[in-house]
Amino acid sequence: MRAHHAEQIDARYALAKEQYAALSVDTDAALAALRAIPVSLHCWQGDDVGGFERPAATLSGGGIQATGNYPGKARNADELRADLDMALSLIPGTHRLNLHAIYGDFGGKFVDRNAIQPEHFARWIDWAKAKGMGMDFNPTYFSHPKAEDGTLSHPDPAIRQFWIEHGIACRKIGEAFGKALGTPCVTNIWIPDGSKDIPVDRKAPRERLLAALDAILAEKIDRRYLLDAVESKLFGIGSESYVVGSHEFYMGYAVSRQLLLCLDAGHFHPTEVIFDKLSSVLAFVPEVLLHVSRGVRWDSDHVVTLTDELQAIAQEIIRGGYQQRVHIGLDFFDASINRLAAWVIGTRNMIKALLLALLEPIQTLRVSEQNGDFTARLAWLEEAKTLPVGAVWDYYCQQQNTPVGAAWLDAVKTYERDVLSKR
Numbered sequence: 001m002r003a004h005h006a007e008q009i010d011a012r013y014a015l016a017k018e019q020y021a022a023l024s025v026d027t028d029a030a031l032a033a034l035r036a037i038p039v040s041l042h043c044w045q046g047d048d049v050g051g052f053e054r055p056a057a058t059l060s061g062g063g064i065q066a067t068g069n070y071p072g073k074a075r076n077a078d079e080l081r082a083d084l085d086m087a088l089s090l091i092p093g094t095h096r097l098n099l100h101a102i103y104g105d106f107g108g109k110f111v112d113r114n115a116i117q118p119e120h121f122a123r124w125i126d127w128a129k130a131k132g133m134g135m136d137f138n139p140t141y142f143s144h145p146k147a148e149d150g151t152l153s154h155p156d157p158a159i160r161q162f163w164i165e166h167g168i169a170c171r172k173i174g175e176a177f178g179k180a181l182g183t184p185c186v187t188n189i190w191i192p193d194g195s196k197d198i199p200v201d202r203k204a205p206r207e208r209l210l211a212a213l214d215a216i217l218a219e220k221i222d223r224r225y226l227l228d229a230v231e232s233k234l235f236g237i238g239s240e241s242y243v244v245g246s247h248e249f250y251m252g253y254a255v256s257r258q259l260l261l262c263l264d265a266g267h268f269h270p271t272e273v274i275f276d277k278l279s280s281v282l283a284f285v286p287e288v289l290l291h292v293s294r295g296v297r298w299d300s301d302h303v304v305t306l307t308d309e310l311q312a313i314a315q316e317i318i319r320g321g322y323q324q325r326v327h328i329g330l331d332f333f334d335a336s337i338n339r340l341a342a343w344v345i346g347t348r349n350m351i352k353a354l355l356l357a358l359l360e361p362i363q364t365l366r367v368s369e370q371n372g373d374f375t376a377r378l379a380w381l382e383e384a385k386t387l388p389v390g391a392v393w394d395y396y397c398q399q400q401n402t403p404v405g406a407a408w409l410d411a412v413k414t415y416e417r418d419v420l421s422k423r
C-alpha cells in the first residue's frame with residue numbers, strides 16, 4: 001500500500017517535472033538547490049523561552065511573551081533535544097539549531113550569564129555534530145534580575161559591564177560551535193532596552209549601547225567560526241515609546257562595523273514588510289540574518305504561515321542569488337498549540353516558500369520585464385501560483401524520508417500521547 005502511494009507520488013512528480021520543463025524550470029535542480037538551504041530552528045519554541053538556568057524557569061521581562069498553556073513543554077535540555085529530534089524527523093532537509101544562552105546543560109548548578117562557557121554547551125555540540133547540523137547562538141538579555149530596567153544601555157556602569165561580559169562569553173561559545181561543527185555560528189545580539197513612556201533623553205542610552213557593543217565586539221574572531229549579528233525592534237511590551245536598539249541604530253552600526261544585520265519580520269510597523277529591505281540592506285552589509293516570524297497586531301511572534309510576505313522573502317533570496325549571504329532563522333513562540341507542531345508547521349512553510357521561489361518561471365518573468373511587457377510579467381506571476389508545486393513538494397518530502405502531506409501530524413499526535421502527555 002505504501003509502495004503504491006510512493007509510486008503515485010513519483011508519477012505526479014514526473015508530470016509536474018514536464019509541466020515545469022515547458023517553462024524552462026528544472027525541478028531536479030530546484031530540489032538540489034533547496035537541499036542546500038538550511039533553516040535555523042529556534043530552540044525557544046520548545047519551552048516558551050524559559051530556558052534551563054534554574055528548574056522551572058520561565059520567561060520574564062524583555063517585552064516579549066509566550067501566551068498559552070499547552071501541556072508537555074520541555075523541562076530540561078534532554079527533553080528539548082528529544083522534541084527537536086522528533087520535529088526534525090518531520091522536516092525535509094538538513095537544518096541548523098539556534099540556541100539561546102539560557103539553554104545550556106548547567107548540571108543543576110546556577111551559572112550566571114557572565115560565566116557561561118563552551119563546556120556548558122558541549123552536549124548540544126555533540127548532538128548537532130551527530131546530526132551533521134550547524135548551530136547558531138544568542139546572548140540572553142532578559143529573564144534576569146540585572147535586566148529589569150535595561151542591559152547594555154543601562155546608566156549603571158556595573159550593570160552594563162555585567163552584560164558586556166555576557167556578550168563576550170557568548171561570542172566565545174559561538175566561536176566554539178563554529179570550530180566544532182565546521183560552519184560559522186551566527187551569534188545575534190538583541191536587547192530589550194527601552195521605555196514605556198516618552199523619554200526625555202533618547203541620546204545617552206544609544207551612546208552607551210554603541211560603546212558597549214564596541215566593547216563586546218572588540219576581539220576579532222575568525223569569520224570561518226563566528227558571524228556577529230545585531231537585531232533591532234520597533235517596540236515591545238513596556239517599551240512602546242522608545243527602543244534603544246532601533247532599526248536606524250543597528251542599520252548604522254552594522255554598516256559601520258560590517259556586521260550582519262538581523263531583520264525580524266515582526267519588528268517593524270504592522271504593515272511594514274522586510275522582503276523589500278533585503279536588496280537595499282545587502283548593498284551595504286556583508287550578510288543578513290533573518291528572523292522569520294509573523295506579526296499579528298502587537299505580537300511579533302506568531303507561527304510562520306505561508307503568507308504573501310513569506311513567499312516574497314523567499315523570492316527575494318532566490319531571485320537575488322543571496323543564498324550564501326542570507327541566513328534564515330525562525331523566531332516565534334506559541335504556547336497555545338503543540339510546540340513541536342509549531343516548529344514543523346513554521347519550518348515546512350519556510351521551506352515550501354523557498355521551493356515556490358525556486359520553481360518560478362524566472363526566465364519568462366525576467367524577459368517580460370526586460371522587454372517592458374508588464375502584462376506578460378503580471379500574467380506569469382499569477383499563472384505561477386497554480387503550477388503543480390504540491391507534487392514537487394510531496395516528492396521532496398518522500399525523497400528526504402519525511403512524511404508526505406499532513407502525515408507528519410499523526411506522528412506528532414502519537415508523540416504527544418506517548419511522551420508529552422506524561423511530562
Ligand SMILES: C[C@H](O)[C@H](O)[C@@H](O)C(=O)CO
Nearest residue numbers: 044064138190264300331
Ligand atoms: C528570544 C529572541 O531573542 C527574541 O525573540 C528576539 O529575537 C526578538 O525577536 C525579540 O522580540
Ligand SMILES: [Mn+2]
Nearest residue numbers: 231264291331
Ligand atoms: Mn527576533
